[in-house]
Amino acid sequence: MAPVSYRPRIWAIGISRLNRAFAEWLPVYADQADFRILDKGFEAAAAAIAREVREGRLDAVVSGGANGAYLRQHVDIPVIVVKVTGFDVLNALATARQRSSRIALVTHAEVYPEVEAFCRAFALAIPAYTYRAEEDATALIQTLRQEGVEVVVGPGMVADLAERAGMAAVFLYSGSSVQGALEDAIEAVRLRRIEAGRREYVNAILAHLEEGVVAVDESGRIQSFNPAMERLLDMPAASVVGRRWQSLVPSLPLESVLESGTRELAAIHHVRGKTVVVNRIPLLSDGRATGAVLTMQDANAIHRADRSLRTRTRARAAGVRYTLDDLLGESPAMREVRALAQRYAQVDSTVLIQGESGTGKEVLAQGMHQASPRHPFPFVAVNCAAFPETLLESELFGYEEGAFSGARRGGKVGLIESAHNGTLFLDEVGDMPPALQIRLLRVLQERQGQPVGSLDAVPVNVRIIAATHRDLAELVRQGVFRQDLYFRLNILSLRVPPLRTRREDIRLVAEALFRRIQRRLQPGDPVPLPDILAQQLECYDWPGNIRELENVLERVAVLMAGGLEGVESLAQAARSVAPELFALPAPAAPIPTSVPVLHAAEALTRVSRASELAHIRAVLAAHGGRRNEAARALGISPTTLWRRLKAADAPDQARDRPTDAGGGDMQ
Ligand SMILES: Nc1ncnc2c1ncn2[C@@H]1O[C@H](COP(=O)(O)OP(=O)(O)OP(=O)(O)O)[C@@H](O)[C@H]1O
Structure with missing residues (x-):
């Protein structure tokens, strides 16, 4: 928003008489704005204004007649033109009438309707003329002089020309119209700054949106163009603001929205090789569209957002x-x-x-x-x-x-x-x-x-x-x-x-897992893994690897939580909860003699398969034939246990395959 202390910087631009009028009235407004009087017209004035605007040192100008009209067309800041009221004209005519009856009224662009009405009502014949540019005015003054006009009533430039041509002149602008223009200029700057503050605020919000946004005014000219829209259309905002949206993206017109005042939502379009979802929304004021906003989103982004919403719960659960x-x-x-x-x-x-x-x-x-x-x-x-x-x-x-x-x-x-x-x-x-x-x-x-x-x-x-x-x-x-x-x-x-190929890890991993398991099972400081047990663990082959080791350690931890004293009782208890550790003369299990030696490579696979089978059988036996318990001890599923036994052609085991629900001896 505009800071309260901001002082508008305004130039009053006129020629001779108008500048004298400005000089007379400016002191009245000195506490409200920084004014400067410029004695220039048309191109020279426009060039000086443009320079100052570029430097950010000028907010508005006040001018009159043809000069004001010209500047309005050629500069980018508000130009407040001193307005001549019907009362000003009548006043000036009355002054002129005191000097001569051969009067002519010369005004810029239009003849004032009040004057025409007044002349008709009082049956007065006051010739009124208009001019648009300096050249018209010069030619007109020559003609009037030749026609015998003695007093010319008009704006500053016209009055100067008339005097130079040897006629009397009455300045058209009254003090109140000059005053009015200066006050309008101060107000215009104030409103403009409020509006700029609002626009900055809105633009700051728009800059953070992932959605592309373009806002146009009533005539379809772009007022705002956010960074997301720059990315979507690959157009820098600086080169498009002020231009017609229709000329940039003709496939997405806003005219119909501006005309009908109704919104169009979620339309799918293809723009610049992308599929986009477009909303077109009119900006309504008193029921009339004073502008429109178009928002655009990459369809892929919406798709992704939708998917991520739908998958969030699942993904988290993982x-x-x-x-x-x-x-x-x-x-x-x-x-x-x-x-x-x-x-x-x-x-x-x-x-x-x-x-x-x-x-x-x-x-x-x-x-x-x-x-x-x-x-x-x-x-x-x-x-x-x-x-x-x-x-x-x-x-x-x-x-x-x-x-x-x-x-x-x-x-x-x-x-x-x-x-x-x-x-x-x-x-x-x-x-x-x-x-x-x-x-x-x-x-x-x-x-x-x-x-x-x-x-x-x-x-x-x-x-x-x-x-x-x-x-x-x-x-x-x-x-x-x-x-x-x-x-x-x-x-x-x-x-x-596998764990058996890195026996040096067994003790270290077992100790760490033992601590971890105890912490999970019960509060308090974990006890160290008994050495006698650690030695036994190191001798075992661990076909189920660390999963199996974890299972054994969990059983031991549960057992120890129940309270055990003495190495003997521990060894005995360990034998009962982890019989597999004591079932085989590990680590170097002897090669079963039933394995015939063929080619070297084949023999090795056979040996490992046979030793695995022997081990599975030993564990099974240690668990009294209860397959689910044996599978858990081995760190494999009952199905895998069954498959291995079956693969070893053990018809006695294959006959009663465990169910998927883990039936059989589980209970
Ligand atoms: N190197 C290790 N350090 C600590 N814990 C381990 C290690 N390896 C395995 N574990 C533990 O062993 C269990 C099995 O591990 P994991 O599921 O990763 O094995 P896997 O090789 O994927 O088995 P599978 O092939 O049967 O799926 C887990 O509880 C895990 O905590």
């Missing part, structure tokens, strides 16, 4: 629990994994994490997300092995309303889209059905997903981290995993080593 610091292990292999993960977190390339079950692949994926610039956005994890094919498809890609019977109203946003701007973690990617592999490949190649039943692909910005416990290269060789997808996923690669 949550991220781990950072890279939570990935325990100080062996060289684990240090290397953490260092690589830290580096990979900084880029957007797809990462493939390979490692046995329970080695911390998800911990690693979450840690990378947390260490990446995407950390404020969602981390969405999908277990590709956990869904039947069709369900996985709709979970991943979402679907449109009515895509299939049973489809939810309003459709459903897929997990890929939910991860927009964040990270999508595809766990067990090796188990992804072939039909979905090709769709995932498309997401990776084109960075867009296509909801089931929709023709439109939705652009997504996600970083993909995939993980598998399976040997993907081998699956490619067997033809069950697409080679092109494998290459796309395996851009950056991380291998998490």
Whole structure:
């Protein structure tokens, strides 16, 4: 808003008589404005004004007659023209009449209707003439002199010309009309500053909007053009303000809104290669449109906002629990994994994490997300092995309303889209059905997903981290995993080593996890891991890796929370809660003699499979054949346990496969 103390800077511009009148009246207003009298006309005056306006030193000018009319056309600030009232004219005529009866009235542009009416009413014949420019006035004065006119009544320039031509002259402007013009000029500056203050305020608000806004006046000329609109139309505001909107963007006219005074909302248009949503709103004053506003939004932005609203709850629910610091292990292999993960977190390339079950692949994926610039956005994890094919498809890609019977109203946003701007973690990617592999490949190649039943692909910005416990290269060789997808996923690669290959980590990880578990289970200071137990842990092979270690430690922690004294009782109790630790002569389990030695490589796989099987059987036995308990102890699901036993051709186990609900011996 205009500061209260602001003093308007005004020039009074006239020639001879008018300037004398200004000089007479200006002192009256000296306390309200800074005035300066300029004795110039037309082009010279316009050039001087333009200079001053450029420097920001002038707010308005006051002038009269043809000069005022000229300046109005040629300068960018308010020009207040001294107005001649009918009363002024009659006064001047009365003065002239005292000198001679041969009078002529010369006015700029128009003959005053009051004078005509007065002359008619009193049957007076006073010839009245008009002029538009200085040349007309000079020629007219010569003619009047030749016609014998003795007194000319007119504005300053006309009066000067008449005197120079040897006639008498009476100045037309009265003191009150000059006074009125000076007061109007002060008021015009004041209003203009208030308006400028308001415009600045509105522009400051508009500058912060994401939506493009243009405001036009009644004639369709642009008054405001915000930065968002500059970006959308790629036009700088400085070059468009004051121009006609219609000439800049003819495809989005505002004329109809200005004429009808009715708004048009949410119309879709294509402008400069973008799809935009446009609102056109008239600015009404007393029911009449005095301007209009057009707002424009990139349809993609609305789409994204809509999607993010729809997905917010889901994305939040995903949550991220781990950072890279939570990935325990100080062996060289684990240090290397953490260092690589830290580096990979900084880029957007797809990462493939390979490692046995329970080695911390998800911990690693979450840690990378947390260490990446995407950390404020969602981390969405999908277990590709956990869904039947069709369900996985709709979970991943979402679907449109009515895509299939049973489809939810309003459709459903897929997990890929939910991860927009964040990270999508595809766990067990090796188990992804072939039909979905090709769709995932498309997401990776084109960075867009296509909801089931929709023709439109939705652009997504996600970083993909995939993980598998399976040997993907081998699956490619067997033809069950697409080679092109494998290459796309395996851009950056991380291998998490199993715990048995880094035995030096076992104690350290176990101690840290033991503390963590105790803190979770009960308040108070955690007790250290008993040494006798730590030694036993170090001797074990950990087929279920850290997940299995965590399970064993949790059982021990529960046991110790119940109160145990003495090494003996601890060893005995540990034997009862974690019999698997005592079941095998670890670490170097002897190669079962039933494994025949063939080629070296094959023998190795057979050996590891056989030792795994022997171990599973031992744990199963230690748990009295209760598969669910044994699976939990091994850190694998009952289904996996069943599968392994079946693969080893154990028909006795395969017969009573556990149900998905984890039935069997669970209870
Ligand atoms: N290096 C580690 N440091 C600390 N905790 C770990 C580590 N590795 C695994 N864990 C713990 O083990 C459990 C299993 O980890 P995670 O789910 O990340 O394994 P995974 O390799 O993804 O297993 P799966 O292949 O079965 O999905 C988690 O509870 C995690 O806290």
